[in-house]
Amino acid sequence: MDNPNFKSGFVAIVGRPNVGKSTFLNRVIGQKIAIMSDKAQTTRNKIQGVYTTDDSQIVFLDTPGVQKPKSQLGSFMEESAMSALKDIDAVLFMVSAVEKRGAGDNFIINRLKEVKKPVYLVINKIDRISPNDLLPIMDTYKKALNWAGVFPISALQGNNVDELLTDLTKHLPTGPQYYPADQVTDHPERFIVAELIREKIFQLTRQEIPYSVAIDVEKIRTNEDGKVHIQASIILDHDSQKGIVIGRKGAMLKKIGTLARKDIEDLLGSKVFLELWVKVQPGWRDKSSVLKELGYKK
Numbered sequence: 001m002d003n004p005n006f007k008s009g010f011v012a013i014v015g016r017p018n019v020g021k022s023t024f025l026n027r028v029i030g031q032k033i034a035i036m037s038d039k040a041q042t043t044r045n046k047i048q049g050v051y052t053t054d055d056s057q058i059v060f061l062d063t064p065g066v067q068k069p070k071s072q073l074g075s076f077m078e079e080s081a082m083s084a085l086k087d088i089d090a091v092l093f094m095v096s097a098v099e100k101r102g103a104g105d106n107f108i109i110n111r112l113k114e115v116k117k118p119v120y121l122v123i124n125k126i127d128r129i130s131p132n133d134l135l136p137i138m139d140t141y142k143k144a145l146n147w148a149g150v151f152p153i154s155a156l157q158g159n160n161v162d163e164l165l166t167d168l169t170k171h172l173p174t175g176p177q178y179y180p181a182d183q184v185t186d187h188p189e190r191f192i193v194a195e196l197i198r199e200k201i202f203q204l205t206r207q208e209i210p211y212s213v214a215i216d217v218e219k220i221r222t223n224e225d226g227k228v229h230i231q232a233s234i235i236l237d238h239d240s241q242k243g244i245v246i247g248r249k250g251a252m253l254k255k256i257g258t259l260a261r262k263d264i265e266d267l268l269g270s271k272v273f274l275e276l277w278v279k280v281q282p283g284w285r286d287k288s289s290v291l292k293e294l295g296y297k298k
């Protein structure tokens with residue numbers, strides 16, 4: 001603790017949806033704390049993951065994808081992505097090696113021009129390209145910004161991730177250990193439980209519903225027998241989605257509940273009884289009070 005050379009700082013991870021920000025964070029932190037999905041915008045809140053070594057601590061902010069707001073929720077997500085850029089010590093701008101530089105990337109790059117701290121270009125998913133294709137990709141971004149470093153990585157397989165962390169640590173200021181070494185996230189269990197349930201819905205229903213599902217964890221209580229009783233509601237935007245989520249004779253809801261329960265049990269390290277309800281609240285995305293209740297707004 002009294003190591004005068006201890007390095008620490010807050011690092012924001014920004015990038016278009018699905019470039020692999022959550023996958024990267026999960027690899028670095030080594031625990032399932034950020035939801036992963038093929039669909040855009042499944043990460044609605046800023047997630048902090050804390051990476052601690054003997055001589056450094058990096059507090060990561062996983063931000064929602066930055067894109068044109070479609071509703072109040074969209075614009076809130078954008079705000080929260082941008083507010084993550086204040087009070088940070090470095091930024092990782094992540095792009096995907098398998099997608100061309102687009103309007104979304106340019107939008108973020110423009111915002112990053114205002115950042116006075118080191119900004120890294122991280123080219124993810126290199127496991128999906130041939131080595132010859134890497135240089136042309138780097139060229140398309142090279143002059144866009146004065147990068148502190150350019151790192152081609154595979155968040156999925158781990159290539160070059162340690163090298164990136166080592167370089168990043170060098171650029172961080174000397175500072176305190178903000179969190180205990182065994183703390184990996186400061187998000188309340190409620191939030192993580194909600195994210196795990198949401199993840200299962202996306203995985204199992206294959207519906208384009210990223211905007212229309214909210215999870216309200218109403219109760220987490222440990223019973224005398226040590227079993228954790230969780231009561232949560234899946235809040236849908238349209239009546240038509242109810243059938244999909246519930247399924248024939250409740251089969252889908254049961255599946256969602258079973259898979260989510262297993263993950264939550266792993267996370268909490270205890271047996272869980274998960275009680276899931278489905279509610280339809282038309283237009284919840286544009287209702288400020290509902291957003292507030294669910295923790296999306298302050």
Ligand code: GDP
Nearest residue numbers: 017018019020021022023036037125154155156
């Ligand atoms: P985010 O929206 O930026 O947080 O992206 P996610 O972490 O949710 O990843 C989106 C999708 O890309 C998921 O299906 C991941 O498994 C996949 N993905 C992430 N990183 C890699 C990688 O390094 N290689 C490959 N092949 N797929 C990846």
Ligand code: K
Nearest residue numbers: 018037039042
């Ligand atoms: K995602």
Ligand code: MG
Nearest residue numbers: 021022035043
């Ligand atoms: Mg994500």
